[in-house]
Amino acid sequence: MGRPFDDITLYIPTPYSNESPQYWKETSLHNFISDLYVKKMGGYKPPNATRVTIQPGYFGIWEHTWKNGSIFAIACEFVRDKYESLDKHGKYKYILDLIQKAMVQLSNEYNWDKTVFEIAYKKMIECDFVFSIDYPSKMSRDKRRSANLRVEKTETKTFAYAIIRNDSSVKKIKLLEKRNSYWYDCVYTLAKHTKWINSNRFGIFYKKGLIEISYSILEDKVVLTQSGTPVQEVEFTKFFWLQLS
Secondary structure: OOOOOOEEEEOOOOOOOOOOHHHHHHHHHHHHHHHHHHHHOOOOOOOOOOEEEEOHHHOOOOOOOEEEOOEEEEOOOOOHHHHHOOOHHHHHHHHHHHHHHHHHHHHHHHOOOHHHHHHHHHHHHHHOOOEEEEOOOEEOOOOOOEEEEEEEEOOOEEEEEEEEEOOOOEEEEEEEEEEOOHHHOOHHHHOOOEEEOOOOEEEEEEOOOOEEEEEEOOOOEEEEEEOOEEOOOOOHHHOOOOOOO
């Protein structure tokens, strides 16, 4: 199958110095919208593409889009004064429109499935930029309960919850909270490794004990284990690339 489509990165010229609070606030907002957009693409991989870079600094300079291996680059217009005049919700929409314009143009040039991006855009508007993903539900071994993992994000934080259901109630339990690593967030890998270890414990069980984060119904608590040792907090940077502490 090859490498999946990883991310849409925006390289927007900024008046703020790197590492300044203003720089990270703006960058986090852009990455948040891009990450959510990629998720709304439903796993679609544009042919021969693993990444798109949007580079407004070259708008009016580049005469065409660029392709370097599996990375596609495009220059779209970004009007700083207009962007700065908007509230946060308006900035979300502005960045979404910028991404959409880029992906539609690339679709027209490289014969990608444009309907995927039209659907992604519509879903972004419908969810009103709320980042919440429910993964498939799984039955407990005694068939009395079901549970699924829910991933929620803000511009700076990633959360994973166990949603436990029985006939009469739904319980939402926070399993983890970490810094948002956007497209490369390990939470997306961890979400593929959820199960009921028995009829009492549901959670994340990753690679034979490297990471276990589970909720015990009987004890009403979350248990964290790293490399077989109980811990207060999992060090995700020990196991995953680009997981910022």
